[in-house]
Amino acid sequence: EAPVVLAIDGPAAAGKGTLARGMAERLGLAYLDTGLLYRATGMAVRRAGGDPDDPAAAEQAARALRPSDLAAPDLRGEAAGDAASRVASMEPVRAALLDFQRSFAHAPPDGAPGAVLDGRDIGTVVCPDADVKLFVTASPETRARRRFMELRERGQDVIESRVLQDMKERDARDSSRGIAPLVAADDAVVLDTSDLDRDGALAASLALVAACP
Numbered sequence: 001e002a003p004v005v006l007a008i009d010g011p012a013a014a015g016k017g018t019l020a021r022g023m024a025e026r027l028g029l030a031y032l033d034t035g036l037l038y039r040a041t042g043m044a045v046r047r048a049g050g051d052p053d054d055p056a057a058a059e060q061a062a063r064a065l066r067p068s069d070l071a072a073p074d075l076r077g078e079a080a081g082d083a084a085s086r087v088a089s090m091e092p093v094r095a096a097l098l099d100f101q102r103s104f105a106h107a108p109p110d111g112a113p114g115a116v117l118d119g120r121d122i123g124t125v126v127c128p129d130a131d132v133k134l135f136v137t138a139s140p141e142t143r144a145r146r147r148f149m150e151l152r153e154r155g156q157d158v159i160e161s162r163v164l165q166d167m168k169e170r171d172a173r174d175s176s177r178g179i180a181p182l183v184a185a186d187d188a189v190v191l192d193t194s195d196l197d198r199d200g201a202l203a204a205s206l207a208l209v210a211a212c213p
């Protein structure tokens, strides 16, 4: 039997990572945070002293990426998010990362019966045949507020208006790029989490999966 694939896309800090992880746990599926691939690629370029906007450096880093690179400690910060969205606009980078994502979906690790992948283009490009597609979103203000609280909890010194501005810039870059832009697949269910807490979002999503043929 083909593995079950759940595709979860949406903008930064909409709650898709928490949701995807929760669904994977509840349904006994493997989980892949595909943003980490782009973050690790961008940071590999930076660490080597390169510029994430340099296509040759970015492609080389994407091709050289190893699963162990996804555990680097600095991948969750804003610098990594920024570098990620720069390398992510380059076609050769996306092509180099595609195989890893598809293999994960079609042959999930540890014999799991399926996989949950979250990102920007899972339902549109990586797994267009996914069994369930969710597009998780929330207003920019809600997302900036969440990201701000998260960063502050981690002890980072941040200003909320700056977080909102950075978030809008990253949204614009992700949505307007020519390749694999951030957009809901035609057959995705849109879930707005502005007024949902994490349990509410998880319950709504599990109900959708249960209603699936």
Ligand code: C5P
Residues within 6 Å of the ligand: 012, 013, 034, 035, 036, 038, 039, 081, 084, 085, 086, 088, 118, 119, 120, 121, 122, 170, 174
């Ligand atoms: O989801 P996360 O914030 O970790 O993603 C970081 C960046 O990686 C995004 O802003 C986006 O540019 C890029 N990305 C992407 N496609 C994915 C996942 C992430 O382009 N499937």
